[in-house]
Amino acid sequence: MSNTVNKSNNTLMVQGTTSDAGKSVLVAGLCRVLARKKVKVAPFKPQNMALNSAVTSDGGEIGRAQAVQAQACFLDPHTDMNPVLLKPNSDIGAQVIIHGKALKDMDAVSFHNYKTTAMSAVLESHQRLSRQYQAIIVEGAGSPAEINLRDRDIANMGFAEAVDCPVIIIADIDRGGVFAHLVGTLELLSKSEQQRVIGFVINRFRGDIALLESGLDWLEQRTGKKVLGVLPYLQGFHLEAEDAINSDQSYEENALDVIVPVLPRISNHTDFDLLRLHPQVNLQFIGPGEDIPAADLIILPGSKSVRHDIDWLKQNGWHQAIKKHLRYGGKLMGICGGFQMLGNSIADPLGLEGSAGITAGFGWLDFNTELKAEKQLTRSSGRFTRDFSQSFSEQTSKVSGYEIHAGLSEGPALSKPLIDLDNGQSDGVISEDGQIIGSYLHGIFDHPQACQLLLHWAGLKKVERLDYHAIQEHEINRLADAIEEHLDLGFLNTLGDTLTF
Numbered sequence: 001m002s003n004t005v006n007k008s009n010n011t012l013m014v015q016g017t018t019s020d021a022g023k024s025v026l027v028a029g030l031c032r033v034l035a036r037k038k039v040k041v042a043p044f045k046p047q048n049m050a051l052n053s054a055v056t057s058d059g060g061e062i063g064r065a066q067a068v069q070a071q072a073c074f075l076d077p078h079t080d081m082n083p084v085l086l087k088p089n090s091d092i093g094a095q096v097i098i099h100g101k102a103l104k105d106m107d108a109v110s111f112h113n114y115k116t117t118a119m120s121a122v123l124e125s126h127q128r129l130s131r132q133y134q135a136i137i138v139e140g141a142g143s144p145a146e147i148n149l150r151d152r153d154i155a156n157m158g159f160a161e162a163v164d165c166p167v168i169i170i171a172d173i174d175r176g177g178v179f180a181h182l183v184g185t186l187e188l189l190s191k192s193e194q195q196r197v198i199g200f201v202i203n204r205f206r207g208d209i210a211l212l213e214s215g216l217d218w219l220e221q222r223t224g225k226k227v228l229g230v231l232p233y234l235q236g237f238h239l240e241a242e243d244a245i246n247s248d249q250s251y252e253e254n255a256l257d258v259i260v261p262v263l264p265r266i267s268n269h270t271d272f273d274l275l276r277l278h279p280q281v282n283l284q285f286i287g288p289g290e291d292i293p294a295a296d297l298i299i300l301p302g303s304k305s306v307r308h309d310i311d312w313l314k315q316n317g318w319h320q321a322i323k324k325h326l327r328y329g330g331k332l333m334g335i336c337g338g339f340q341m342l343g344n345s346i347a348d349p350l351g352l353e354g355s356a357g358i359t360a361g362f363g364w365l366d367f368n369t370e371l372k373a374e375k376q377l378t379r380s381s382g383r384f385t386r387d388f389s390q391s392f393s394e395q396t397s398k399v400s401g402y403e404i405h406a407g408l409s410e411g412p413a414l415s416k417p418l419i420d421l422d423n424g425q426s427d428g429v430i431s432e433d434g435q436i437i438g439s440y441l442h443g444i445f446d447h448p449q450a451c452q453l454l455l456h457w458a459g460l461k462k463v464e465r466l467d468y469h470a471i472q473e474h475e476i477n478r479l480a481d482a483i484e485e486h487l488d489l490g491f492l493n494t495l496g497d498t499l500t501f
Contacts, residue, residue, distance in 0.1 A: 010130055010495050011044075011165040015140035015156050017181035021172045022203035022231070024065040025239055025479060027139045031072040032480035033489070034135055041135040042081060043069030046122040047155040048141065049086040049094065051267040051304055052240070055377050055402040060100015061085060064270055065139070068240050072476050080125035084118050084154065086111070089265060089305050089353060099125065102375055115152040119162070122154050126163060135495045138165070145188035157193045166198045166494045174204040174233060179219055186223055198491055199226040206233045229487030238277060238475050240270045255282045256460050257295040262287045263337075264312055265304040268404070271335055272299070274445045274468045280460055292321040297331045297458040300338025302442065306371075306407070307348060307359040310341045319362060331458045332364070332436045339428065339438030340407050343367040352406055364436055365429050367411025378403045380441060382421035388430050388437070389453055399450040401441030 014030075016023040027043055034041040045066050054067035060079035067077040079100030086094040093107045096114070098121050106114060129136050142149075144156035152158065160167050171181045182200050189197070200219065205212065209230060216227045258275055262285050275283045286292055303309040313319065326332060334342045343361040347370040350356060361369075381400040383389075389397055399419055418428030418437050428439035437457070445451045446468040455463045483489075 011136040013138040017171040029479040047084040083125035170201040199228040259295040263309040267302040300334040303337030306337040334438040340369040365413040369407040397449040401443035
């Protein structure tokens with residue numbers, strides 16, 4: 001198909017001056033603003049690079065941020081919302097996922113050459129969404145002013161030019177240099193790209209807006225572009241991160257101490273967002289070179305390169321630290337790749353995550369894992385088995401999540417599973433002494449009952465109940481309220497005659 005389409009009159013794109021400028025947040029907020037007004041709206045990100053992903057209603061894989069944005073639209077996530085996903089597996093290479101399915105690994109040069117083909121997938125998905133929804137709110141990637149990435153661009157202005165849609169540029173004033181960011185970004189665009197920018201949004205402002213107004217006037221005079229609004233800094237605001245780990249948390253006395261190693265290829269660290277928010281949990285991410293503190297619970301997270309990351313753990317002293325932790329009665333949990341590390345070995349005969357071979361696991365549970373060519377992408381629900389839950393509650397507790405993994409695990413330890421799934425199968429493992437558990441389920445802490453039971457197992461006697469979905473909904477609505485209050489939403493009229501603000 002052609003990589004140029006007719007003018008899109010239902011699409012608005014949000015681009016940023018930098019990564020983490022607020023693109024994901026603004027898109028989610030605008031989606032909720034429109035959805036609350038009964039507008040049929042969908043999110044879209046042409047190309048995403050992230051190790052946080054989600055499983056969609058049509059059995060594919062997309063960036064986690066787009067799943068949150070779908071929630072803001074009151075929709076199930078779909079692969080058309082993020083047709084190209086890159087999951088880095090090295091500093092120069094990534095797994096390329098098209099329409100939710102892994103295509104192959106490519107280095108940066110190979111993917112650059114592939115972008116023309118990838119653009120066809122992007123436009124195909126955008127056209128399908130455009131036929132179904134009144135409005136499409138699009139998130140760009142990084143910055144549109146990265147000169148070295150502009151050739152064959154599909155993530156920012158290359159997409160906007162192809163579908164002929166208006167663009168908003170957002171910048172984060174909390175980082176400093178906001179006027180330089182906005183002016184510099186605009187000046188590095190081509191004339192046609194500059195013309196499609198309808199205005200600026202300034203994000204995360206603290207203080208008296210009167211002190212900023214002279215700068216806003218200068219910005220509008222200098223660029224000829226309208227400042228559409230200034231969003232305030234929302235204290236304590238939480239929305240699942242696209243990729244960067246958010247480790248902000250206050251320390252609470254007498255809380256459960258939980259530590260998570262920051263693996264080089266850590267994936268889906270959003271699994272721990274509820275723990276970070278829980279008032280009875282002190283969650284700490286431990287990076288390279290940091291001391292490994294004493295804790296009640298150690299959780300080995302998901303990994304995009306399991307064999308590489310377990311070697312990294314061993315080199316950084318985690319093997320001995322975990323042995324000591326277990327000797328003193330601490331609890332240990334593995335999720336997805338972290339679960340695979342608990343077994344005897346991880347085999348990659350096809351070289352799916354690097355060179356073919358076998359790597360020894362930690363050997364705390366008697367099973368072996370082999371990486372297979374076909375990735376498992378499923379949403380799962382069930383109940384914790386009696387073997388796990390009977391010590392903590394009279395009834396088994398509900399649990400739900402999603403699986404994203406290439407490994408198949410087999411061995412005697414799996415005869416004592418952690419979860420009985422609703423499809424008749426089982427998931428995970430409990431050690432004979434109940435001190436170690438593992439599961440393939442991402443999002444395992446998100447269900448209120450599951451979180452309570454897991455924290456009880458980890459050592460809390462009386463666990464406060466937190467509803468993560470309710471927290472997400474509160475934060476999305478809080479964001480939408482701020483947008484309605486502080487932005488001139490007249491720019492949404494660029495989406496066509498059906499919308500009037």
